[in-house]
Amino acid sequence: MILLIKKDLLIQKRSFLFLFIYGLFLFVLFNNPVFEEMIYIMGMIIGVYFFLITANMEDEKNKSEILLNSLPVSRSCIVLAKYLSVFVYICIGALFLGMAGLIFQLPVIPVTPRLLKATDLLAVIFLISIAVSIYFPLYFRFGASALRLFSVVFFLFFFFVPRWLFELYLAYEETEALLFLKDIIAQSPLLPAVVVLLTSFLLLTCSFLLSQRIYLRKEF
Amino acid sequence: MEQTLEVVNLQKKYTDFTLDNISFSLPRGFIMGFIGPNGAGKSTTIKLIMNLIRKDAGKINVFGLDNTSHEQNIKEKIGFVYDENHYYEELTPIEIRSIIAPFYSRWDDSAYDGFLRSFALPQKKKLKTFSRGMKTKLSLAVALSHGAELVLMDEPTSGLDPVFRREILDILRDLLQDERKSVLFSTHITSDLDRIADYITFINRGNIIFSAERDVILDNYGLVKGNNELLDERTREQFVGIRETSLGFEALTKNIQKARNLLKERAVVERATLEDIMLYTVKGEIK
Structure with a gap:
């Protein structure tokens, strides 16, 4: 499993450089009050998208499914590795964007974004879990090339979702339902994390089982 | 005689092609040429042996084990060379090793290095700079570096110029002196088998025409x-x-x-x- 994840990282060494440079640009381009709160979430979503799509496209470009399925590794393991690799990409995204964010704290740089927070990670895990739970079964069924346009639009949607959700939150901040929700969170601060992680886990499990079923029947 | 590979009444149906109850076996330590024209069913058979496609009926035993229920154990001891490169073009042979080697418990680094040297393959150049013949040699180096007891080769010489083809065949002949190794070598270029095959299995339109010792066939x-x-x-x-x-x-x-x-x-x-x-x-x- 770890070997397959390592393979997905090795075949896209340039993505690391891209992510770092992209991180720096992101803080400059989106240095405004509208996007500031969401900057890490949006950055990590695009980072994960880039790593994920590059790995899948490389597999497809080299017809490496035949290679992978000729190695002594089970098909379930190949599918599971793809799901777990997403968490590795989230960690890489957090690390690189976190580092970029730290660089911007230097007094010589006029732009000063906020630092990475745990809630950013939580939001990314939740949104990416929804996104890949839909994307992976389609990927294992149709392949990366067939989904190229779909995946761009699909992940762009998730790129802008945090901003829309935030605007929605601001618009309805004083409503009874949201005040009630805020009250509950104030009483048990860990509750959102538990709910988000549990929901993500459930979604990913269902999606994995579906992808596994598709991949076990696939012919190369 | 101990059989490395046994294919019994194997069937696979497509809309326009059927692999029709084919049977043959490859004894341990021998090289079998698997010949037939394009579209005869050679690649389909090899894909079925590798479990890349599902059979409709029949049995495939490799090392005496069912190829689907013991898939991982079997693949640990199979080396494969396909008709085209499936390794990542952006990687170098050294990086390919770092990806492939950990999958095999019997991977031999020194053997791999030795093959790269004797095949004159640059260790630090990306595969995308390699010629087709060099890529085939790399596949051969990987296939022979993990103690494989069965080497499956699906049209490894197709698309190669005569010089490279001869070179690949010479390498094979020299390397496959090991009596534990069996080779199934599929090709439509029958002259490739003149000097290396012990057995010949001939397939045409999804049916086995014959499967016997090469000398017996040529004598008859x-x-x-x-x-x-x-x-x-x-x-x-x-x-x-x-x-x-x-x-x-x-x-x-x-x-x-x-x-x-x-x-x-x-x-x-x-x-x-x-x-x-x-x-x-x-x-x-x-x-």
Whole structure:
């Protein structure tokens, strides 16, 4: 499993450089009050998208499914590795964007974004879990090339979702339902994390089982 | 004799092609040439052995084990060389090793390094800069570096120029002296097998035409050349395929001795090559 994840990282060494440079640009381009709160979430979503799509496209470009399925590794393991690799990409995204964010704290740089927070990670895990739970079964069924346009639009949607959700939150901040929700969170601060992680886990499990079923029947 | 590979009544149906209850076996320590024209079912058979596609019926045993229920154990001991490169073009042979080696418990770094050196493959150049022949050599290096006891080769020489083809075949002949290794070598270029195959399995339109020792096949099949007057119902029955021209005929027989006895000095009867056997069997009557 770890070997397959390592393979997905090795075949896209340039993505690391891209992510770092992209991180720096992101803080400059989106240095405004509208996007500031969401900057890490949006950055990590695009980072994960880039790593994920590059790995899948490389597999497809080299017809490496035949290679992978000729190695002594089970098909379930190949599918599971793809799901777990997403968490590795989230960690890489957090690390690189976190580092970029730290660089911007230097007094010589006029732009000063906020630092990475745990809630950013939580939001990314939740949104990416929804996104890949839909994307992976389609990927294992149709392949990366067939989904190229779909995946761009699909992940762009998730790129802008945090901003829309935030605007929605601001618009309805004083409503009874949201005040009630805020009250509950104030009483048990860990509750959102538990709910988000549990929901993500459930979604990913269902999606994995579906992808596994598709991949076990696939012919190369 | 211990069998490395046993294929029994294997069937796979597609809308336009059926692999029709094929059976053959490869004894341990031997090289089998798997011949047939393009589209005969060679790649389908190899994909079924590798479990890349699902069989509809039949049995495939590798090292005495079912190829689906013991898939991982079996693949640990199979080396594969396909007709095209499936390794990542952006990586170097060294990086390929770092990806592939950990999958095999018996991976041998020094053997891999040795193959790269003897095949004159640059260790630190990306695969995208390699020629087709170099990529085939790399696949061969990987296939032979993890103690594989069965090497499956699906058209490894197709698309290679004669110099590279000869080189690959020489490498194979030298390397496969190990008596534990068995090789299934699929090709439509029958001359590739002249010097290396112990057994020949011939497949055409999804059916096995024969599967036997190469020497037995070449001792039995014959090419008959003579005047068209010799062709009557009785002589035609002896032939698998006939090519007739205004100057005479050329035909393939399965029983060279019988043809010699029948035609005596009236025709020239000589040993057939694998290419003759494949051509006349596939084409039948050529006018």
